[in-house]
Amino acid sequence: MTFPDRPASRETGEWVMRDWDLADREERRRVYGYLLRAGLPLWIYRWVDGALLVDLWPELDLPSPLRKEWQPLIDHARQGPTEDPMRVSFDDTKMRRAEELQERIAARRVEAARRLTQRDA
Structure with a gap:
């Protein structure tokens, strides 16, 4: 998947693009963190796998308010079907x-x- 590595350059306005391997745990952690912090809902829907997000959840470096908003969904997914x-x-x-x-x-x-x-x- 080709996705921005860093925000756009102030000088050129161009994004620094990079190929990400979502099968690689570390790269997936970085992409998921970015998507949850700055991604559009469509991007999250397209590229974030729910089971893999639950697996990575403790390792994601997210702001407290964002983590608090997502936590009920993560907890619900961990509990499985009712x-x-x-x-x-x-x-x-x-x-x-x-x-x-x-x-x-x-x-x-x-x-x-x-x-x-x-x-x-």
Whole structure:
């Protein structure tokens, strides 16, 4: 990923660009720190991986107000889902089966009405 290494030069107004390897932990730490401090929301969405951010969180050098704003999201991600995955899966399957049954019943009613109409005609 090509991204600024330092703010734009005062003399030229040009950014000092650098290729960053987000697979490298140290480089990812620097990019994530920069993005959280100065990045646009779209940049954060595009380049910050949530699981990797949680992993790097204790190592990021962030201003206290910024860390305080992000901390609830990090804590929530660390706790994992609040639902029981087995129950969610079971409930979803049960709901899908009920919907399929309703569709089959509706189709049979339509077919029965069609037959009655043809018989009476």
